[in-house]
Structures are given as structure tokens and as C-alpha cells.
Amino acid sequence: MKDFLGENYVHCGEVVQLPLEFVKQLCLKIQCERPESRCDKDLDTFSGYAMCLPNLTRLQTFHFAEHRPILCVEIKPKCGFIPFSNDVTHEMKHKVCRYCMHQHLKVATGKWKKISKYCPLDLYSGNKQRMHFALRSLLQETQNNLRIFKNGELIYGCGDARSPVADLKELAHHLKPFFFPSNGLASGPHCTKAVIRELVHVITRVLLSSSEKARAGALRLGLQGPRVCEASPFSRSLHNQGKNTSEHSGLPKGCLLYKTLQVQMLDQLDIEGLYPLYKRVEQYLEEFPEERKTLQIDGPYDEVFYQKLLDLSTEDDGTVAFALTKVQQYRVAMTAKDCSIMIALSPCLQGTSSDQRPVIPSSRSRLAFSVSVLDLDLKPYESIPHQYKLDSKIVNYYSKTVHAKDDTVRSTRFKEHEDCTLVLHKV
């Protein structure tokens, strides 16, 4: 992931040894805090090892603790493109993105209460207006896609209990020291709006900023398929106003969103095209189970593994080698579709230089910032059948319920239109 996303964005952490008794106690202590849906997963209490990561809610550009206030915005952007693979059988998948379709199933199953207006394609568009809309939508309905921390403490978004910890007014109150509104209003609804607008603008600027280059020429996947999701309320409203919905500015090549999208697009075949290849690898492993190690199914994720990921040919020669390459690329892509971006921001002291750290201007002062990526452990090979089933569940549910509803609304409108005849009588 360092090779794909860039050194500065990825923190590998280090493996540390822990006393078994400590891990056991820790596991017991956190169990009651874990959301029900995560309780099928356990801490590994037997290995005696753990990963020690830096606290990513703090600036990563300084190696000692800072005493200035620090804000951190965590975004889980999810998949930013619509599948372009010819193996896709559901027409809907070429029009509506997975996130927007999945929203309906999530609400139906009770994971979330409300459909979000957020669409990843808006965030990844590079178009400032669309990005602002995406960020505002995340602020309105955070789900597990947005969290805000102040000095390392969660101040906005869902905690583990899946209920929001504060409302927008409270958030604006927390943010005021960072983004004092330039119009001078210090309280009231105008102030809340001004502060939130400032936050959205700053985050957009950070997301579009470019830092170091990832490994030269690592991936060059051109964005194929539609750039707009038909379910996004932003594009729907433009479409209804008869405006061009395909407007996008494209992401700068050095920014993290661009790099993340490139890794996501390693999923070239979509799960529908990938699943038969997974079955081919499975069949081979059933026959030759001892080959699992040679095929690097469970790692090591080394240079040999990385080099194979760069083979973007989609010509299937019927070999296990081809199938394996596509399976491993899919796992990497899935990881990039589920990772989080941590943006840490801290005001620069007036009159001091920025110490050559990246800074972003805001209405109040300049903000030093750092961007990191979280949750980059490779998705397991075993999760592929689950992905296959979930994909068809999401599309079928969306097609049956939402699209059917849209059709009904359209046909009712048509009938109403037919029946509505205005008769003028002479008086």
C-alpha cells in the first residue's frame, strides 16, 4: 500500500509483544463496548503479538506530541467508481454506484435509520461543488463514513453504539476556535453555517492537495464508465434542472483520493467476473492444498506479490496464474474500498513559519495538516464468496424495491398528467 499510496500516507506500525494476561483482560474490557455487528470478530488473544500504530488523530508530520489543539476528520469514502466490466450482468450496476444501492439494504435491515445523500462519486469527482455536497451530506448523515475528533476525542459522528454523539450546532461550537467565521458573527444559526462551510472548504482543499508521488508509474488505470451515479441527489437535481450532470474536474494525480481510486480500480472485472476465477483457484487448491503457500494466498505481501499486482491484462488464458493475479488484485482493491482517510488539522502559531509542513489557509489562520490512511490490512481470500452473495443481494433489493417504486411514481405522474385537462368556460 505504501508503494501505491505513498510513503507519507501509510503507517505500517510495528509488531509488539504483549503479555497474554494483559490481552485477555483487554479483550474482556472492550467486549461490552463493541457493536453487536462486530461481535463475530475476536481479538487474537493467543499469539501474544499486537500491532502498535501511531495515533492518527494527531499530526503525523511532527515526531513529538504537540500541545496545540488538533482536529481530526476521519472519512471512509468507500468505492468511488461504477463498474466498467463487461462481466456485469445487472444493468443497474452500470448506472447506480454500490454505496447508493447498499444504502437501501442497510436501512431495510436496520443498520442505519436514514438513507444518506452522500455518494462516493461526488467526493471522488474532483469538482469542488460536488465535493462540498458530498461532505455536507456526510455531516448530515455520518453513519460509519465520517467521524470528527478534537484532541483525540470523538466529538462528532457515531461512536460504537451507532448513535451520533452531537448535532451540527454542537460541532460548530467545537470548531469555532479553528474556523472563526470571517463575517464576524460569533453565534446563532449563521455562525453554525459559516463554520461548517469553512470546515467543508478546508477538507476539500486538503483532499485535493498533492504531496509526494507514489512509486513512479505504479498504476495507470484510466477512469472508465460513468462519472456520475444516477442515484446521487446532486446529479439528480442537476439533471432535473436540465443541466449537464457529467461535469467533473478530475482529481489531481498526486492527491490521495486519486491514488486510492486507482487502487480500487484494480477490481477490473467486478465480483461477477472475478468469482469464476476465484472458483478456479479454489479447485486448484482443493487438488493441491500444499500450493497455498507458493501461491502467497496468506502472504508474504512482498515485492514478488506487488509486481504481480501490476499486471493489468484482462485476457484470460485459462491458467491458474491468471486467475490468482485477478483474485489478489481484487483483494487489494477491496481493501482500498474500505479504508479510512484521517485528516489532522492544527492552527499554525501566528508569526511562526510552517516548518515546511503542508499548510492550508482558513478564515482564521493557516492550518498545518497531515493525511493518513487507516485500516489497510488485506481483505481475506475467504471473503470472496461472501462478496459475491452480498453483491447480488444489494442489486436485487435495489432493483426490486427502489426502482419499482420509481416506476410507480413515474406511471402515476403520467396518469395524473393525462387526467388533468383544464376546461375553460366562457362567462
Ligand SMILES: O=P(O)(O)O[C@@H]1[C@@H](OP(=O)(O)O)[C@H](OP(=O)(O)O)[C@H](O)[C@H](OP(=O)(O)O)[C@H]1OP(=O)(O)O
Ligand atoms: O461490504 P461492505 O461495503 O458493507 O463493507 C463492510 C463495512 O461495512 P460498510 O458498508 O462500510 O458499512 C464494515 O464496516 P462496519 O464494521 O459495519 O462499520 C467493515 O468495514 C467490513 O470489513 P471487514 O469485513 O470487517 O473487514 C466491510 O466489508 P468488506 O466488504 O470490505 O469486506
Ligand SMILES: Nc1ncnc2c1ncn2[C@@H]1O[C@H](COP(=O)(O)OP(=O)(O)OP(=O)(O)O)[C@@H](O)[C@H]1O
Ligand atoms: N491508529 C489509529 N489512530 C487513531 N484512531 C484509530 C487508529 N486505529 C483505529 N482508530 C479508530 O478506530 C476505528 C476502528 O479501527 P479499524 O477500522 O482499524 O478497526 P477494525 O479492524 O475494523 O476493528 P475490528 O475488526 O476489531 O472491529 C477507526 O475507524 C478509527 O476511528
